[in-house]
Amino acid sequence: MTVSALIIGNEVLTAKVTEANGAHLIRRFRERGVTLVSVHFVRDEVDEIIEQYLACRKRAQFIITSGGVGPTHDDVTVRAISRAMKRDVVRLPEMAARIRALYGAQPPHAESFRMAEAPAGSRLIPCGNTRFPVLACDTTYLLPGVPALFRVQLEAVLPELPGTPVVLKQLFLNARESEIAATLDAVALKRPHVAIGSYPTWGEEADHRVKLTIEHVDAREVSAAFDELKAALGSFVIRES
């Protein structure tokens, strides 16, 4: 079971804000062992959102979107995702009631109710300490782009995403990548399910030239691959973790 994320908004691609939601989601997914296959930053353009959503659907069972769910002209996420899912856009009575409550005695502006719109068949996930529940349609979750709100809502989504924490071991080497490539090839071929990463340093202060990462949900698989690599790369190994 895998997840893709769509971070929607011109402000990210034009450097008006420093992107925070994608980075936060990556960290939280990692902590929970949720498999993230891709993250996409796209503009506030209906056609582009639809195309990317459909592309993600091929790889990921769950999709999280960030941004474009407010009441202004540049908030097009609900419209785009509804079209991609071939659903009508409907007004959710529960959200409309929340918006009325938010305004109190004063009647809300007509445009406020844009925030009650959703793809037909959507549900609301209660979300602890905010007035806004998470908008979910099947396994697609439409979160707001405002970072503080995104974070709160993401915590309400996490229990619905299957995850198994991965085990990670690392080897730090004094070697060129090309010197160890044949060994990595052999171990990676023998243990295709174990994720083996090789990361050279360059222009950094570091005690090593290459870091190897060995990961899998099964600790025994990780230990086996780790031991094989350590044995084969013996003289290059500076330290391990």
Add this chain to the structure above:
Amino acid sequence: MTVSALIIGNEVLTAKVTEANGAHLIRRFRERGVTLVSVHFVRDEVDEIIEQYLACRKRAQFIITSGGVGPTHDDVTVRAISRAMKRDVVRLPEMAARIRALYGAQPPHAESFRMAEAPAGSRLIPCGNTRFPVLACDTTYLLPGVPALFRVQLEAVLPELPGTPVVLKQLFLNARESEIAATLDAVALKRPHVAIGSYPTWGEEADHRVKLTIEHVDAREVSAAFDELKAALGSFVIRES
């Protein structure tokens, strides 16, 4: 003329590194006025890279990739992009010679020459103070994922990317987004080429509740939209920039 970026590598999606290249590229493109339509973080998987590359091609004339160009088993970018472009993978003699020179008297490992591989028809763009020129194939640029090297190579690519710096004006408002949505609708409809962004604050220390951004390459268009918004939103305006 637009650009998309593909940031390739499991290490980003699994939070093993804090992503730096996408963020750097966004800032530099902004400074140069290069239009970036999307940024995609994908895994070291040939099929996923091919699919995303082809999807980007529909929207963007230029594509920058980051990562996956080293000599180890998890470096699959050249293979994936070659297949997406329907080109053979070839060994570039100039790169092979550079690799030999790098090793000096000692003969390079066979795996070193993987870094001389490229899609057929590629060219090398000289790159000031590094030993590695930029690998370019038509309007696709394959940059390394190591941040220090990515940055140096990006500077060598920028002169090939068309850009026109945009003019930005901003209005800071004390208003709910729903109160101003109708005004934004009207101005955005009247001036569809001007990019008008609306960004609420939430849980932040700020003197305003909404920031409006008005952007275009033509300063007169920006001023006209800015003046219209300021006049219509008069009492909400706290400050401008």
